[in-house]
Amino acid sequence: xxxxxxxxxxxxxxxxxxxxxxxxLAEREGWDVVTxxxxxxxxxxxxxxxxxxxxxxxxxxxxxxxxxxGELAETLRTARLGAGGPEHELRRVAHAYxxxxxxxxxxxxxxxxxxxxxxxxxxDTPAPLSAAFAELRAAVTSVASGRDVDTLTExxxxxxxxxxxxxxxxxxxSGREPDRIQLLVMMIGVDPHKG
Numbered sequence: 001x002x003x004x005x006x007x008x009x010x011x012x013x014x015x016x017x018x019x020x021x022x023x024x025l026a027e028r029e030g031w032d033v034v035t036x037x038x039x040x041x042x043x044x045x046x047x048x049x050x051x052x053x054x055x056x057x058x059x060x061x062x063x064x065x066x067x068x069x070g071e072l073a074e075t076l077r078t079a080r081l082g083a084g085g086p087e088h089e090l091r092r093v094a095h096a097y098x099x100x101x102x103x104x105x106x107x108x109x110x111x112x113x114x115x116x117x118x119x120x121x122x123x124d125t126p127a128p129l130s131a132a133f134a135e136l137r138a139a140v141t142s143v144a145s146g147r148d149v150d151t152l153t154e155x156x157x158x159x160x161x162x163x164x165x166x167x168x169x170x171x172x173x174s175g176r177e178p179d180r181i182q183l184l185v186m187m188i189g190v191d192p193h194k195g
Contacts, residue, residue: 076135
């Protein structure tokens, strides 16, 4: 049993080294330079050793994305439960989401723009994806006022993603991110059937 435990720990550590190295390279130089050949050179493992842990580069990107969704979920949870009371949950979460995407561009790309088999709203949706969505949903619930929380959450998520990507590529006016997020939060929080 001890040998099996050690092998499992070693295998887990090697997988972690591979994903950490891929992520570090991508953040430093972009995903285009992250190849199995480059990873092999960086971590001093042969390519066949890499393939014992991951069948393809897509599998490595997927593993990085899963880590990212776990981190995003934790970031959103911290923001949602932060100081300022429940009436400001949505604003804190929206700002946290935007900051996460801006501060971790390669990780965010692995999560949302690189090709993976990860799917939301499916029976086999991995837990980290569901957890990140659940944090957005919890913040939206505080302003939903009987409206369809899932649809409101999807609209918020799509808008935040668009703002994040457009901001990262300098397609929006600089320095106006807080204003855009404030407007989005206000729009999500207003029930069109009231007043």
